[in-house]
Amino acid sequence: MITFRNNFDKVAEYYNNNAHAQKIAAKRLIEILKSMGESNFQNILELGAGSGILTNLIKNNFDYENIICSDLAYNFLKFNGEPIKVQCNILKLPFKNQSFDNVISSSTLQWIDDLDKLLKEIEYVSKKSFKGAFSIFLKGTFHEMDKVSKLTGFGNILEMKESRYYLENFYNNGFNVDFCHEEKHTIFFDSVRQFLNSHKMTGATVKANKFISKNNYNSFLKYYKKLFSIKNKIPVSYNIGYYIITKQTGK
Numbered sequence: 001m002i003t004f005r006n007n008f009d010k011v012a013e014y015y016n017n018n019a020h021a022q023k024i025a026a027k028r029l030i031e032i033l034k035s036m037g038e039s040n041f042q043n044i045l046e047l048g049a050g051s052g053i054l055t056n057l058i059k060n061n062f063d064y065e066n067i068i069c070s071d072l073a074y075n076f077l078k079f080n081g082e083p084i085k086v087q088c089n090i091l092k093l094p095f096k097n098q099s100f101d102n103v104i105s106s107s108t109l110q111w112i113d114d115l116d117k118l119l120k121e122i123e124y125v126s127k128k129s130f131k132g133a134f135s136i137f138l139k140g141t142f143h144e145m146d147k148v149s150k151l152t153g154f155g156n157i158l159e160m161k162e163s164r165y166y167l168e169n170f171y172n173n174g175f176n177v178d179f180c181h182e183e184k185h186t187i188f189f190d191s192v193r194q195f196l197n198s199h200k201m202t203g204a205t206v207k208a209n210k211f212i213s214k215n216n217y218n219s220f221l222k223y224y225k226k227l228f229s230i231k232n233k234i235p236v237s238y239n240i241g242y243y244i245i246t247k248q249t250g251k
């Protein structure tokens, strides 16, 4: 059996310098909120806030009363400058019914296996007039790595979902999707090795319980370059979904 785990707690100090795609995801979410005319929030809960990439953007772009940053990874939260931080599993939120006007999250929901459970938690802690804003990595992210991994036996990628999966789950859990947008981004690295190192330092790696030899690794470097390099640069694709949701009336 293959078991996976991420490494967020271990790489917290290196995360911000390597989280290129996560920075794009957070920045675009802010741009979308602004383009929808949002200017001030009230009580915000941020899910998987980590070291605060989205938190800082919210702080610099909007007025709000309070922001509570939640995350499972203690080491990550240590780097988050907000005063109210709660270390918890977001699948078991330690908050009272109807505590928040807004629930936001960037680059986190793709890690959640039980989305139904999370949405029930969000539904419980949010007020009737709630607005949620999420950026989520979707299927298609790391499609190059996926292909080369299958070919060479080196590396694994997190199984990510299509946008439709999130739309259905939002709707089935009593939310309207007021806005949704899927966007592809490509980041170029100087070498496959540089990409792998940078990816490792984001903590977003999934580890397989299987033996991987130096040969597998070398084949991975070789085939990634051979199949995908453009003018000697190494492209890495990301597919990110952006969602703004509210509660269905009567909920």
Ligand SMILES: C[S@@+](CC[C@H](N)C(=O)[O-])C[C@H]1O[C@@H](n2cnc3c(N)ncnc32)[C@H](O)[C@@H]1O
Residues within 6 Å of the ligand: 008, 009, 019, 022, 026, 047, 048, 049, 050, 051, 052, 053, 054, 070, 071, 072, 073, 076, 088, 089, 090, 091, 105, 106, 107, 108, 111, 112, 204
């Ligand atoms: C890729 S990081 C994103 C951090 C931050 N939102 C950003 O934009 O940089 C994903 C975060 O989700 C957190 N996370 C993943 N699963 C979680 C869970 N079940 N409960 C709480 N936090 C979780 C991780 O600890 C990590 O900090």
